[in-house]
Amino acid sequence: MAVKLQPVQVLYCPVCSMPAEYCEFSPEFEKCKSWLIKNAPDLYPQLVQEAADKAAEKLDGLTVGGEEDGVKGEGSSSEPKKEDEVKRLPGGKVKKKVTFEDMQEKPEVVVEKIVRNKRKCVTIIKGLDMFGIKLSEASKKLGKKFASGASVVKGPTDKEQIDVQGDIMYDIVEFITDTWKSVPESAIYFIEDGRKVSANA
Amino acid sequence: MFKKFSSEEVTGQNQVKASVQRKIRQNIADEYPDLEPLLDEMLPKKSPLIVAKCQNHINLVVVNNVPLFFNVRDGPYMPTLRLLHQYPGIMKKFRVDRGAIKFVLAGANIMCPGLTSAGGNLDEEVPADSPVAIMAEGKEHALAIGYTKMSAKDIKSINKGIGVDNMHYLNDGLWKTLHLD
Ligand SMILES: [Zn+2]
Numbered sequence: 001m002a003v004k005l006q007p008v009q010v011l012y013c014p015v016c017s018m019p020a021e022y023c024e025f026s027p028e029f030e031k032c033k034s035w036l037i038k039n040a041p042d043l044y045p046q047l048v049q050e051a052a053d054k055a056a057e058k059l060d061g062l063t064v065g066g067e068e069d070g071v072k073g074e075g076s077s078s079e080p081k082k083e084d085e086v087k088r089l090p091g092g093k094v095k096k097k098v099t100f101e102d103m104q105e106k107p108e109v110v111v112e113k114i115v116r117n118k119r120k121c122v123t124i125i126k127g128l129d130m131f132g133i134k135l136s137e138a139s140k141k142l143g144k145k146f147a148s149g150a151s152v153v154k155g156p157t158d159k160e161q162i163d164v165q166g167d168i169m170y171d172i173v174e175f176i177t178d179t180w181k182s183v184p185e186s187a188i189y190f191i192e193d194g195r196k197v198s199a200n201a
Numbered sequence: 202m203f204k205k206f207s208s209e210e211v212t213g214q215n216q217v218k219a220s221v222q223r224k225i226r227q228n229i230a231d232e233y234p235d236l237e238p239l240l241d242e243m244l245p246k247k248s249p250l251i252v253a254k255c256q257n258h259i260n261l262v263v264v265n266n267v268p269l270f271f272n273v274r275d276g277p278y279m280p281t282l283r284l285l286h287q288y289p290g291i292m293k294k295f296r297v298d299r300g301a302i303k304f305v306l307a308g309a310n311i312m313c314p315g316l317t318s319a320g321g322n323l324d325e326e327v328p329a330d331s332p333v334a335i336m337a338e339g340k341e342h343a344l345a346i347g348y349t350k351m352s353a354k355d356i357k358s359i360n361k362g363i364g365v366d367n368m369h370y371l372n373d374g375l376w377k378t379l380h381l382d
Contacts, residue, residue, distance in 0.1 A: 004238040007287035010342055018371045019286070019342045025303055026372075 011040060107131055109176060109183055111199075112191035113169050123168045126161045131182045135160050138180075142168075145175055173199045202257065202273075202367075204308045206374025208381055210256050214263070216249040225250065225262060229270060229278050232332070233291040243269065253381060266380045271369070279332045279346050282369060282376055286342055292334040295347065295365060296322035299338045305345050308373060311335060311365040313356045323353040333365060345370035 010019050013035060016026035020040040023032040033047055041048045107130035115121040128138050135152045139162045143150035149165040168175075169190070177185050188199035217225070226244050230237045244250060244264055251263040262270040262278065270278040285292060297305060298320030305311060316323055320338035327333055329352045335345035347365035349356075356364040369375050 005235060005288050005290065008289060010286045016372070017376070019340075021340050021342065022302075022306070022344060022371060025306055 013040075108187045108189055110189050110191060110196070111169065111172055113167055121167050123164045123166065123172065124161055125164065125172070126159065128162065128176075128180070128183070129160065131180060131187075133180055133182070135162055138162060139164075141179060142175075146171070202259065203369050203373040203375035206255070206378065208378060210374075211253045211261075211381065212255060214251050214253045214381070217252050221252075222246075222250045225252075225278070229262075232277050233280070235291045236288065239288070251381075261375075261381070263381050266382060268375065268378060268381055271375065273368075276348075277332055279348075279368060282343060282346060282371060283379075285334055285346065289334070289343065292332060292343075292346075293324045293327050294322075294334045294336050294343075295324065295327070295353070296320070296336040296338060302337050302340075302344065305335060305337075305367060305370055306372065308367060308370060310363045310367045311345075311347055313351075313360045313362060313364040316364055317357055317360050323356060325353045325357075327353045329355070332368075335365065335367070335370075 012018065013020050013023050013026075013032050015032040015035055016023055016028045018026060020032075020036060021043050023029055023036055024044070026032060033044075036044050037047050037051050107127065109125065109127040109131070112124045112126075113121055114124060125138075125142070129135050139150045139152050142162060142164050146164060146166065146168045148168075151163055152160050153163050154160055173185060173188050176183050176188060185200045186198065190197045190199060222244070226240055229244075230240060236243070244262075248264060253261040253263050253268070255261060258274045260272050261268045262272075268281050269284050270280055272278045280288075280291065295311070295316055297311060297315045298318045300318075300320070301311065301315035304315075315321055322336075324333075327349055329349050331349050333347045333349055334343045335347045336342075337344050345367050346369040348368050349365050351359065351364055
């Protein structure tokens with residue numbers, strides 16, 4: 001009798017859904033990158049390098065930015081421009097791309113509703129952990145309050161989030177501010193049509 | 202073939218009779234002998250086996266709402282890519298060069314030169330009209346399931362035109378259909 005095969009575990013990208021090694025061929029590759037850096041660094045060493053370079057560049061900008069005028073002229077113009085150099089606006093200001101990571105640095109709670117199969121939907125709550133709230137406990141409370149399935153899952157950027165089955169957008173703000181006094185209403189945001197909207201607007 | 206596939210294209214789902222279930226199981230075991238020891242779990246005799254009929258004479262073999270195999274008319278059964286990824290050893294393999302990857306992922310059929318160039322590779326024993334896993338240069342996992350239009354030997358010697366029909370590929374409609382309710 002033939003040997004029973006063991007299933008191979010394939011690392012799938014949560015952004016484009018393909019095996020991580022194929023992300024580079026996805027039209028969504030840009031969006032896959034932050035997940036890849038964390039979860040498949042060995043497949044994309046150049047991405048990790050790029051990210052490290054960028055971080056270093058940012059740091060440089062902060063520390064030596066003021067002396068820039070003095071340093072110029074020493075042949076720096078003849079250096080080939082790096083492709084992913086930070087864009088500078090005419091005023092010399094650095095144009096910074098706002099990433100999801102940046103948004104997450106300031107403690108805030110982001111609530112988003114995802115519709116599946118036309119009727120079923122899931123409400124995603126991100127950021128409660130930024131207020132020192134244990135996600136596992138929060139998920140239990142949410143499940144109880146809304147009588148539905150709630151679970152802590154890894155989000156696309158590897159940050160943990162809570163998924164609650166069903167549409168609880170109407171009651172969620174009040175519940176959060178009542179349950180956890182450390183979260184002000186002004187720190188709660190909704191994602192509506194891809195735009196971030198303050199809950200107390 | 203599954204480019205625009207969605208559950209809406211399923212024209213009918215039927216739980217098949219025990220005799221039909223046995224036949225499907227036998228066909229799959231004949232085509233993929235290495236899978237045989239797993240078929241008790243994969244296609245359990247006790248849980249219902251559903252055959253979903255779709256447009257273009259495609260049939261999907263569905264267990265517990267998960268599509269596992271497909272075929273066209275009475276043709277050989279082929280695993281879904283998700284199943285093949287779990288058991289990569291069950292199919293014969295062709296490899297396309299890196300340049301061909303983006304075309305395969307757009308649903309294009311596989312041209313002979315993409316298989317015969319330096320980055321490509323052919324299992325010489327594969328005849329015409331048979332299922333084959335499409336691998337890619339520098340990649341570990343399959344990106345498509347193909348059905349050969351010519352034998353591997355002909356692909357090599359003729360080296361022109363379509364060598365393999367692209368049946369199912371990453372991010373096509375079948376790939377996106379994780380569950381069929
Ligand atoms: Zn990806």
